[in-house]
Amino acid sequence: MRVAVTGCCHGELDKIYETLAVAERRGAGPVDLLLCCGDFQAVRNEADLRCMAVPPRYRHMQTFYRYYSGEKKAPVLTIFIGGNHEASNHLQELPYGGWVAPNIYYLGLAGVVKYRGVRIGGISGIFKSHDYRKGHFECPPYNSSTIRSIYHVRNIEVYKLKQLKQPIDVFLSHDWPRSIYHYGNKKQLLKTKSFFRQEVENNTLGSPAASELLDHLKPTYWFSAHLHVKFAALMQHQATDKGETAKETKFLALDKCLPHRDFLQLLEML
Known part of the structure; x- marks a missing residue:
């Protein structure tokens, strides 16, 4: 199965699907599944735009509404998680996940699906310690505080995912698991994004919530976005039982959808 992964979508569905079509024409072959790592921006109308936590100058309809209305249909099954720039009122209607348009599926606050034998899990939002142990209390109309707290990861979602017993092949998060930068080319990362240095040091x-899930679930692949840079890492997990083969996770973060940026990756699974 050929899978495409993209970083922050920012509502640019037309451009992402066009890029897949170009890759196919150049010999990459047809893609069976597209995974989006947040900032999807499933904006249906002007009311949705007002529920997105971005400055007014960045509020643009983009192209999702064409897929929602039926004007267009996604050419490949698309599965996405939420980030920190979303039509939060729309995604709040589907806390356990669901179809937002034909062939486009939202994983929910935390969820797992199986497609063609591949188990795909994900958690939406970003980590903020002051909201982590709260419940989901936000509701429209959002104020200047709740329009942001609504996309903060909660401990209950992490707890749910830690109850999984079967192996996870692919996991999606918007922000990176903490410490993952120690398992890749940290020097190159800091050369590209020098303002990360203090936080890395x-x-x-x-x-830390994503890091906890990474240690617990040990998926084969983990994909993230949020920091707008491509970064790969290979994390070797310690075997928990004697005789058990130590697992490893291939981590990849991708950039946002812009020209000449590394926002898309194709890979073969199974």
Whole structure:
């Protein structure tokens, strides 16, 4: 199965699907599944735009509404998680996940699906410690505080995912698992994004909740976005039982959808 993964979508569905079509024409072959790592921006109308936590100058309809209305149909099954720039009122209607348009599926606050034998899990939002142990209390109309707290990861979602017993092949998060930068080319990362240095040195960059899930679930692949840079890492997990083969996770973060940026990756699974 050929899978495409993209970083922050920012509502640019037309451009992402066009890029897949170009890759196919150049010999990459047809893609069976597209995974989106947040900031999907499933904006249906002007009311949805007002529920997105971005400055007014960045509020643009983009192209999702064409797929929602039926004007267009996604050419490939698309599965996405939420990030920190979303039509939060829309996604709040589907806390356990669901179809937002034909062939486009939202994983929910935390969820798992199986497609062609591949188990795909994900958690939406970003980590903020002051909201982590709260419940989901936000509701429209959002104020200046709840329009942001609504996309903060909660402990209950992490707890749910830690109850999984069967292996996870692919996991999606918007922000990176904390400490993952120690398992890749950290020097090159800091050369590209020098303003990460203090957080990396203090080990505060990324999400401790995602790191907890990474240690617990040990998926084969983990994909993230949020920091707008491509970064790969290979994490070797310790075997928990004698005789057990130690597992490894291939981590990849991708950039946002812009020209000449590394926002898309194709890979073969199974």
